[in-house]
Structure formats: C-alpha cells, structure tokens
Amino acid sequence: MADAILVVDRLEKRFGGNRAVDGASFEVARGSITGLIGPNGAGKTTCFNCIAGAIRPDGGRVTLNGQDVTGWPPHRVYAQGLSRTFQIPQELSGMTVLENVMLTARDHPGENLWEPILRPWRVASREAEVREHAMAMLRQVNLEPLAHERAGTLSGGQRKLLELARALMADPELVLLDEPSAGVNPTLASRLVEDIRTINRERGVTFLVIGHDMDVVARLCDRLVVMTSGRVMVEGTPDEVLNNAEVQEAYLGSQYR
Amino acid sequence: MLEAIMGLAMSLGDPTFLVTFQGAVNWSVGFLTTVAIFAIVVLGLNVQWGYTGILNFGVVAFFMVGAYTSALLTLGPATGFNAYILGLDLPVLVGWLGAALAGALLALLVGLPTLRLRLDFLAIATIGIAEILRTFARSGNGLVNRNEGLNGIPGFLAGTVDRGDYKWLLLAIALASLLLVYLLVRAATESPWGRVLRAIRDNEATAQAAGKRTTVYRLQAFVLGGAIMGFAGALYAHRIGAISPPGFTDLFGTFLPYTMLIVGGAGNHRGVILGSLVVGFFWFGTPLVQESLPDAIGTNVFVWRQFFVGLLVVMFILWLPKGLIAEEARVSRFLPRVAGGPSLRARITGRFRAE
Numbered sequence: 001m002a003d004a005i006l007v008v009d010r011l012e013k014r015f016g017g018n019r020a021v022d023g024a025s026f027e028v029a030r031g032s033i034t035g036l037i038g039p040n041g042a043g044k045t046t047c048f049n050c051i052a053g054a055i056r057p058d059g060g061r062v063t064l065n066g067q068d069v070t071g072w073p074p075h076r077v078y079a080q081g082l083s084r085t086f087q088i089p090q091e092l093s094g095m096t097v098l099e100n101v102m103l104t105a106r107d108h109p110g111e112n113l114w115e116p117i118l119r120p121w122r123v124a125s126r127e128a129e130v131r132e133h134a135m136a137m138l139r140q141v142n143l144e145p146l147a148h149e150r151a152g153t154l155s156g157g158q159r160k161l162l163e164l165a166r167a168l169m170a171d172p173e174l175v176l177l178d179e180p181s182a183g184v185n186p187t188l189a190s191r192l193v194e195d196i197r198t199i200n201r202e203r204g205v206t207f208l209v210i211g212h213d214m215d216v217v218a219r220l221c222d223r224l225v226v227m228t229s230g231r232v233m234v235e236g237t238p239d240e241v242l243n244n245a246e247v248q249e250a251y252l253g254s255q256y257r
Numbered sequence: 258m259l260e261a262i263m264g265l266a267m268s269l270g271d272p273t274f275l276v277t278f279q280g281a282v283n284w285s286v287g288f289l290t291t292v293a294i295f296a297i298v299v300l301g302l303n304v305q306w307g308y309t310g311i312l313n314f315g316v317v318a319f320f321m322v323g324a325y326t327s328a329l330l331t332l333g334p335a336t337g338f339n340a341y342i343l344g345l346d347l348p349v350l351v352g353w354l355g356a357a358l359a360g361a362l363l364a365l366l367v368g369l370p371t372l373r374l375r376l377d378f379l380a381i382a383t384i385g386i387a388e389i390l391r392t393f394a395r396s397g398n399g400l401v402n403r404n405e406g407l408n409g410i411p412g413f414l415a416g417t418v419d420r421g422d423y424k425w426l427l428l429a430i431a432l433a434s435l436l437l438v439y440l441l442v443r444a445a446t447e448s449p450w451g452r453v454l455r456a457i458r459d460n461e462a463t464a465q466a467a468g469k470r471t472t473v474y475r476l477q478a479f480v481l482g483g484a485i486m487g488f489a490g491a492l493y494a495h496r497i498g499a500i501s502p503p504g505f506t507d508l509f510g511t512f513l514p515y516t517m518l519i520v521g522g523a524g525n526h527r528g529v530i531l532g533s534l535v536v537g538f539f540w541f542g543t544p545l546v547q548e549s550l551p552d553a554i555g556t557n558v559f560v561w562r563q564f565f566v567g568l569l570v571v572m573f574i575l576w577l578p579k580g581l582i583a584e585e586a587r588v589s590r591f592l593p594r595v596a597g598g599p600s601l602r603a604r605i606t607g608r609f610r611a612e
C-alpha cells in the first residue's frame with residue numbers, strides 16, 4: 001500500500017493456550033476509514049489492545065506512521081497520534097462528563113504538578129481552551145446537555161458516545177473505534193456515521209473501526225478487513241468482501257441473523 | 258466546641274479535670290493542636306490514597322522520619338549519655354524543611370522500585386518500612402539515641418511568649434500550618450494534575466489511553482504526600498519536645514489517619530479535615546469520660562476506644578461510604594462548580610447507590 005498509516009504484520013497474542021491473535025497482518029491507508037470485522041472472539045479487540053499498547057503482543061510488528069511501535073506503552077503510542085475507544089466503555093464514573101473528555105487533551109501544562117501551584121493563570125487560560133474544545137466534541141455526539149453530570153449516570157449508549165468524544169478530543173491522526181455504534185439508537189447511529197465521515201473528510205483523520213452492525217460498517221468504510229480465529233481471512237472494498245462466499249459462510253452465516 | 262466538651266463533661270458527672278473553666282480551655286487548646294497536626298497527615302494521605310488510590314500502610318514511617326529529621330537538625334550536639342548524629346543546632350524552620358524533604362526522599366526510595374510494578378507491591382512494601390524504621394531507631398547505636406529517643410527538642414518561637422501562653426502560640430502555629438498545607442494541596446489537586454490522579458485511581462486503562470504516564474503521576478502523588486506527612490511529623494516533634502521509637506505505633510500513626518480519611522470523605526480536603534476533628538474527638542475524648550463509663554469499659558478505656566473508632570469506620574463504610582463530605586464530581590477548580598453531589602440523606606439511605 002502506498003501510504004499506510006498503520007501496518008500490522010504477523011501479530012500474535014496468546015492467552016494461555018488460546019491463540020487470540022494468530023499471525024494477523026493488515027494495513028490501514030492514511031485518510032481511509034477501514035473496517036475490522038469478524039465473528040465474536042476473532043481477536044479484533046485483542047488486536048486493538050496490542051496496537052494501542054494496552055497489552056504486549058507475543059510476536060509480530062506494529063508500525064505507526066513509519067515508526068515501529070511494537071510493545072510501546074500506551075502513552076507513547078498516544079504521543080505518536082493514536083487514540084482509541086473501548087468496546088466496554090471505560091468512563092470515569094465519579095467525574096463529570098466534561099472532565100472525562102478534557103482528560104484526553106494534548107499539551108496541557110496544568111497536568112504538570114508545579115504549574116497549577118506556581119502559574120495558575122497559565123493553567124486557567126489553557127483550561128478554558130480545552131473546555132471549549134471538549135464542549136464542541138460533546139456537541140458533536142449530542143451529549144452537551146449532560147456535560148456537568150457525573151459520567152456514572154449516563155446510559156449504555158451515551159457511554160459509547162462519550163468514548164467517541166474522548167477519542168476525538170485527542171486530535172488524533174488515527175482513531176481505533178471498537179464497536180462505536182453498539183447500543184446507540186439507530187437514528188443517532190446514522191448520524192455518527194455521517195459525523196465520522198465528515199471528520200475523516202475535513203480533518204483527514206484516519207479511522208479503524210470494529211463493527212458488528214453490517215449496515216453501519218458497509219456505509220461507513222472504504223475498506224474492510226475480515227478476521228476469523230486470530231487471522232485475516234479477506235481484505236477488500238465492502239462490496240467485494242460482502243459478496244465473498246467464504247465470508248458469507250464464516251461470518252454472516254454464524255453472526256448475521 | 259468548648260461548650261460541647263464542657264456540657265458533655267458536666268452532664269456525665271465527674272470528669273476530673275474539666276470541672277474548671279481553665280481545665281477545659283487547656284484541654285481544648287491541646288486537643289485542637291493535635292487534631293490540626295493529624296489533619297495535615299490526613300491531607301497527605303488524601304493526595305496518596307484519596308486522589309490516586311495508592312494504599313500506604315506505612316504512614317507512621319513518613320511521620321516518624323519527619324519528626325526525627327527535624328529533631329536531629331535543630332538539637333544541639335549530643336552530650337552526656339546521649340548519642341545521636343547531627344545535632345546541628347539549626348533554626349526550627351530549617352528543621353521543618355528538612356523533615357518535608359526527608360519524607361519526600363523516603364517516598365521516592367519506596368516508590369521508585371515498587372510503583373512501576375503492580376499496585377499491591379507498594380502496599381506490601383509500606384507495611385514493612387515502619388517496622389524497619391522503628392527497629393533501626395531502637396538499635397542503631399549512636400545514631401538516634403535508641404529507646405531513650407530525642408529529648409529537649411526546641412519549640413518554635415518558644416522564648417517569645419510566657420510559658421503559660423505558649424500553648425496558644427502552638428495552636429496558632431498548628432492551625433497556620435494546616436491552612437498552608439490545605440491551600441497547597443488544594444492548589445495542586447483541584448486542577449488538571451489532580452484530574453489525572455483521579456483518573457488513574459478510577460480506571461488506569463482510561464488514563465493510559467488518554468496518554469498519561471501513570472507511574473510518573475503515581476510517584477509524584479506519593480512523594481508529595483510523603484513530604485506533607487514528614488512535615489507533620491516535625492510539627493509533632495517540636496510540639497511535644499521528646500520523641501522515641503515506641504511512640505510511633507501503627508495504630509496511632511497509620512490506622513488513625515485512615516479512619517479520619519474514611520469518616521471525613523476520601524478525595525475531599527475539607528471533608529478529611531472535618532474527619533480528623535470528629536475521629537480525634539472520639540479518640541482523645543473517650544479517656545475524659547472514663548469515670549462515667551461502666552467499669553468494664555472504663556478501666557480499659559484505651560483498648561475500648563480502638564473498638565469504638567473501628568466500629569465508627571465500619572458504620573461509615575456501610576452507610577456513608579463517601580464520608581461526611583463527599584468528593585465533588587468536578588475536579589478542576591478552573592471549571593465552574595457543579596451543583597453538589599448526592600444529599601446527605603440520599604447518601605445515608607443509600608439511594609445514590611442506584612445511580
């Protein structure tokens with residue numbers, strides 16, 4: 001691929017005897033919206049965790065922006081321009097929705113121990129900017145009215161939206177979205193598809209999206225990567241992939257009711 | 258407060274030294290001074306455990322290191338049968354600064370190797386350090402005067418007022434120190450920095466995904482807390498004038514601060530100061546009413562008060578787990594205040610748990 005922002009090469013991760021990811025290889029083109037699909041337990045989330053540094057792969061290589069980031073800790077991968085959401089929302093339930101989003105901001109001097117004590121004015125002005133930005137992110141996912149509520153009071157679908165707002169807050173080059181529309185109502189889910197496309201087009205952000213909902217994935221993605229049992233089975237445009245007999249057998253047959 | 262103590266004492270019949278007004282005043286002044294020093298320790302613990310979730314079972318070790326450091330810096334050289342190092346005769350304020358640095362250094366020594374590992378390793382390590390320090394202080398010949406400890410530690414500004422009025426000055430110093438530490442801790446934690454700490458406490462994976470180097474933040478919080486505890490130890494040493502290893506028990510220096518934190522409301526600085534007052538009142542107040550308690554309890558009041566305070570903590574954990582003043586949802590003081598957490602009634606009846 002000419003310009004790949006992410007290259008995953010023969011990635012492996014075992015949990016005991018279970019080969020969750022078993023030599024998966026694929027690439028994500030810069031500026032694309034790529035879908036990662038496959039049946040439950042195919043190893044999609046484990047791939048995400050290995051790419052983002054949440055867990056260390058047992059083998060293989062992850063290259064982000066031309067840089068080998070295999071086994072890097074999450075904060076360094078983040079610094080390379082990656083942000084991610086969790087399949088099961090990991091919101092900070094005791095904190096406000098707004099501050100959940102603000103946490104992800106880049107370059108905040110106030111996160112330095114001495115700044116809030118010695119130069120509070122500097123922190124205050126950056127904090128105001130970050131707040132505006134976070135509010136804009138919340139507006140995008142319809143959560144603005146809940147900005148000052150505790151995140152623990154949100155519904156399941158709202159938590160998924162919060163995940164998305166938080167990931168986008170980081171001004172990423174590449175975003176990994178793990179089932180962003182699961183549990184979100186269909187109307188809002190269609191709007192999410194539109195929003196992601198808009199962000200992709202206007203800001204050039206690349207997306208790698210795990211999805212279960214075929215309609216959403218097909219409408220959203222330029223390319224699809226299909227995983228089964230820890231490996232990549234097929235890659236291609238949505239049309240190619242969805243009309244592939246093997247895929248219909250392995251994935252749609254068992255999953256798509 | 259004063260009326261409360263006196264009223265309590267009067268109604269319960271025969272307290273020995275609260276019958277006079279002067280006695281009550283003396284007791285209250287001493288009590289508040291002690292509470293203020295404890296509250297400083299608890300603020301340090303609030304940075305470590307309340308905000309960051311670092312379980313430190315060796316709070317007393319940091320307190321003790323601060324007490325000894327400041328004493329050794331400010332005492333004159335050892336004479337007679339005494340044997341201790343340093344004895345530099347430095348000004349008390351320098352001693353206090355040294356105590357805070359010593360607390361920070363101890364935190365760095367314990368935290369550096371353990372905080373990068375799983376969180377329980379630090380907790381296990383801290384269990385040991387208090388015992389190690391006590392044993393060391395008892396046996397290290399010629400280092401810190403063994404079991405006799407250090408005596409004649411100079412009071413801060415001791416010569417400036419009448420002996421009889423010095424207790425008021427001590428109280429003022431303790432309260433001023435508490436205010437200073439409160440403002441410092443507040444400035445540090447009610448901020449984006451504190452937001453990261455709370456994120457680490459509540460969900461480390463989220464904090465990491467948000468690009469935070471969680472071990473570095475943990476170490477910072479641990480060291481800041483350690484410095485504050487060391488400073489409190491110095492205040493204590495200069496207030497009582499004599500320290501020795503048996504005085505620094507886990508019960509007094511670790512258990513009590515935790516109960517104050519839990520009762521007051523972990524994560525809320527004003528809450529934990531209130532908690533220090535309430536638990537301190539239980540702890541230091543029980544001996545006052547010894548005479549009026551049933552004999553079975555009265556004769557063993559120092560054992561029973563442990564039971565009472567333990568019971569208080571259990572009741573809080575069960576019915577008011579967020580403490581007297583719950584932590585705010587808003588962390589950063591640079592953001593507008595959010596209408597408060599659940600009401601006291603909601604918290605007692607447990608309705609908030611349904612959220």
Ligand SMILES: Nc1ncnc2c1ncn2[C@@H]1O[C@H](COP(=O)(O)OP(=O)(O)OP(=O)(O)O)[C@@H](O)[C@H]1O
Nearest residue numbers: 015018020038039040041042043044045046047087
């Ligand atoms: N932390 C873990 N410990 C042990 N086994 C794990 C762990 N995480 C994942 N697994 C196992 O690895 C395999 C792949 O799981 P993974 O979550 O990556 O699948 P997935 O493709 O995301 O599935 P789904 O569509 O259900 O989310 C599964 O068999 C799962 O049980």
Ligand SMILES: [Mg+2]
Nearest residue numbers: 044045046087
């Ligand atoms: Mg998954």
